[in-house]
Amino acid sequence: MKCVICNREAVKKGYCELHFKAYNNIIEKYDVWKKSSEASWKEYLNSIIKNPLTGEWAREVAEYLIKTVENDVEKI
Numbered sequence: 576m577k578c579v580i581c582n583r584e585a586v587k588k589g590y591c592e593l594h595f596k597a598y599n600n601i602i603e604k605y606d607v608w609k610k611s612s613e614a615s616w617k618e619y620l621n622s623i624i625k626n627p628l629t630g631e632w633a634r635e636v637a638e639y640l641i642k643t644v645e646n647d648v649e650k651i
Contacts, residue, residue: 579643580635590636597632601640617641 576585583591590598601623608619623629623637 580639593632594636597630597636601633601636 576589577583578585578591578594579589580594581591583593586592587595588598601620605616605619608614608622614622620637620641624634624641629637
């Protein structure tokens with residue numbers, strides 16, 4: 576099975592190893608972000624995408640999540 580974002584072999588939840596690490600970081604950091612800023616899931620993902628310091632894999636995962644999860648963190 577291929578990664579849902581790139582062409583590498585998927586290892587977990589449809590992501591390759593690199594995108595899965597980025598996915599995990601995004602999910603883990605959301606609770607901290609939400610407590611400090613009251614941001615919604617969509618706002619959080621958009622801030623990841625717009626941040627110039629965000630890595631390529633994290634940006635790709637955030638873009639994918641916005642397109643596919645319909646902005647609902649409970650679905651993840």
